[in-house]
Amino acid sequence: MTNLQDNRGEGLLDLAIIGAGPAGMTAALYASRAGLSVAMFERIMPGGQLAQTEHLENYPGYAQSTSGFELAMSMQAQATAFGAKLVNEEVLSVDFNAPVKVLETAFGIYRARSVIVASGARPTRLGLPLENELQGRGLSYCATCDGNFFRGVDVVVVGGGNTAAADALYLSRICNKVYVVHRRDKLRATAIYHQRLAGIDNIEFIWNTEVKAFIAEDGMMAGVRLANNVTGEEADLACQAVFVAIGTTPNTECLRGALQLDAAGYVLADEMGRTATPGVYAAGDVRAKELRQVVTAVSDGANCAEAAAEFLAE
Ligand SMILES: Cc1cc2nc3c(=O)[nH]c(=O)nc-3n(C[C@H](O)[C@H](O)[C@H](O)COP(=O)(O)OP(=O)(O)OC[C@H]3O[C@@H](n4cnc5c(N)ncnc54)[C@H](O)[C@@H]3O)c2cc1C
Numbered sequence: 001m002t003n004l005q006d007n008r009g010e011g012l013l014d015l016a017i018i019g020a021g022p023a024g025m026t027a028a029l030y031a032s033r034a035g036l037s038v039a040m041f042e043r044i045m046p047g048g049q050l051a052q053t054e055h056l057e058n059y060p061g062y063a064q065s066t067s068g069f070e071l072a073m074s075m076q077a078q079a080t081a082f083g084a085k086l087v088n089e090e091v092l093s094v095d096f097n098a099p100v101k102v103l104e105t106a107f108g109i110y111r112a113r114s115v116i117v118a119s120g121a122r123p124t125r126l127g128l129p130l131e132n133e134l135q136g137r138g139l140s141y142c143a144t145c146d147g148n149f150f151r152g153v154d155v156v157v158v159g160g161g162n163t164a165a166a167d168a169l170y171l172s173r174i175c176n177k178v179y180v181v182h183r184r185d186k187l188r189a190t191a192i193y194h195q196r197l198a199g200i201d202n203i204e205f206i207w208n209t210e211v212k213a214f215i216a217e218d219g220m221m222a223g224v225r226l227a228n229n230v231t232g233e234e235a236d237l238a239c240q241a242v243f244v245a246i247g248t249t250p251n252t253e254c255l256r257g258a259l260q261l262d263a264a265g266y267v268l269a270d271e272m273g274r275t276a277t278p279g280v281y282a283a284g285d286v287r288a289k290e291l292r293q294v295v296t297a298v299s300d301g302a303n304c305a306e307a308a309a310e311f312l313a314e
Contacts, residue, residue, distance in 0.1 A: 004037075004039050004087070011111065012100065012111050012112065012113065013037050013038065013039055013110065013111065013113070014031070014036035014037045014038065014112065014113050014312055015027075015036050015037070015038045015039075015112060015113070015114050015116065015305075015308050016038075016041065016103055016112035016114075017031075017038065017039070017041065017116045017118055018094075018103070018117050018119050018254065019040070019041070019042065019048065019117070019118040019119040019286075020040040020046040020076070020086060020118075021048025021049060021050060021118060021120045021284060022047075022284065022294045022297040023120070023284025023285070023298065023301040024042075024118035024284070024301065025072075025075040025078075025079045026079075026283075026297070026300075026301030027116045027302070027305040027308075028040050028079040028080075028301075028305075029078055029084070030301065030302050030305035030306065031084070031305040031308060032079065032082035032084040034305065036308070036312065039086075039112075040079070040085070040086050040087065041089055041090070041105065041110075042086060042089075043089070043090030046072060046073075046075075046076040047068070047073070047075070047076070048072070049122075050068045050071060050072045051069050051072040051073075053068030053069075053145065053294075054067065054068065054136045055068075055149070056068045056071060056294065057145075058145065058295070068294075087105075087110075089105035089106065089107050091103045091254045092104050092106060093254055093256060094115070094256075094258050096115065096258045096277050096280050099279070101114070101115045113312055114279040114280070114312060115279065115281070116280075116305070116308060117252075117255065117259070117275075117280070117281065117282045118282075118284045118286065118297075118301060118304075119251040119254070119286050120286055120297075121248040121266075121285040122248065122249050123142070123244065123249075124244075124246050124247040124248060126158065126211060126244055128211065129213065129214070130214045130216055131214070133216070133219070134216060134221050137216075137219055138221020138242065139221055140241060140243050141245075141248075143157070143166075143170050143171050143245070144167075144170060145293070146241070147167075147170055147174050147175070149241075150171075150175055150241040151174050152174075153241065154175065154177040154179070154238065154240060155178055155239055155243060156178075156180075156181055156211075156242045157179070157181070157243045157245055158181050158211055158242060158243070158244045158245060159182065159244070159245035160182035160184055160187045160189065161187075161188045161189055161245070161246075161247065162189045163245040163247070164180060164182070164189065164245035164246075165187060165189035165193035166193070167243050167245045168180050168197060169193070169197065172200050172202050175202070176202065177202050178202060178204070179204050179205075180203060180204070180205045180206065181206045181209050181210070181211060181224070181226060182205065182206070182209070183208065183209065183210050183229060184207070184208065185208050186207070208228055208230045209228050209229065211225070211242070212224075212226065213225040214242065215236060220240075221239065221241055222238065222239075223237055224236070224239065224242060248285070250264070250265045250267070250286050251286060252286060255267070258280075259277060259280065259282070260275065260276055261288075264288075266287060266288035266289075267282035267287050267288060269281065269282040271303065272304065272307040273287065273300055273303050273304035279308070281304040281307055281308055282300075283300035283303070284301065
């Protein structure tokens with residue numbers, strides 16, 4: 001167990017942060033600069049999804065794009081420079097019932113006066129061969145993030161919900177042709193998307209169809225093998241990129257009923273990250289919200305740290 005000293009030497013932290021992605025590291029930066037004793041708990045490595053992003057083009061201030069990994073390392077250095085501690089332990093369970101909140105890891109029990117849940121989310125995967133190898137080489141889980149790398153070429157969007165519809169719209173403005181492959185015979189997306197998508201010339205829907213395999217050439221995405229789930233017919237479709245938009249899964253396993261979640265499992269919290277439990281906040285991709293990006297994660301982190309500092313001052 002990591003020996004954490006708070007400002008009073010009592011082993012009771014002002015703030016514990018679950019997850020050291022962009023949201024958690026920004027919360028740690030703001031809270032430690034505000035003089036709070038802070039520890040970030042991270043189960044893998046600091047940076048979260050950002051550290052896996054090869055080129056980040058839409059984070060303000062980097063006109064030439066930046067490496068997600070380098071930005072993540074820089075965020076970590078900045079947060080720890082002001083005194084926040086990084087604890088490389090996974091939070092396995094929490095108890096938010098008393099004013100002193102308790103986090104349990106495999107190595108011990110930690111106590112804190114406030115907690116920010118910044119445990120992020122993970123894209124739902126298709127579970128096909130080559131999925132790991134092709135990620136960043138034509139396979140993406142985020143059109144807003146990676147669409148620009150595929151200007152003027154043919155791409156496939158997999159899915160039929162709101163994210164898939166929004167991705168198809170976004171990509172239709174950038175790419176030559178957008179094929180939307182959906183396993184049902186109509187979109188699940190809300191009506192407004194049906195209207196917006198109708199009449200866009202470069203979007204083509206391929207209904208009742210599933211992606212069976214990725215086709216790679218020289219290590220890059222070159223196409224997909226499709227199977228019609230009504231007729232059983234199979235066909236190959238050439239494309240330079242595939243955007244998988246079949247949902248994301250929030251990392252809330254350690255919460256086990258400790259906080260209110262929405263129907264999709266995201267933590268319900270207001271714009272300042274306040275949950276219904278006093279002293280407990282949610283920041284970044286794990287929070288129920290519309291746009292999950294680095295820029296919204298860092299702003300959530302700052303808001304939550306501010307709200308936690310205000311709560312502790314009371
Ligand atoms: C491939 C890819 C490309 C992307 N490209 C872009 C882009 O170009 N631009 C952009 O703005 N956004 C992009 N995104 C989205 C962006 O990375 C996320 O929105 C952002 O990282 C969310 O930050 P976060 O801190 O909320 O969560 P995360 O980055 O998911 O970090 C959460 C952290 O919490 C840790 N954690 C989870 N549970 C526990 C636990 N129980 N105990 C301890 N630690 C825990 C995780 O290990 C992780 O490190 C991309 C995402 C992916 C997957």
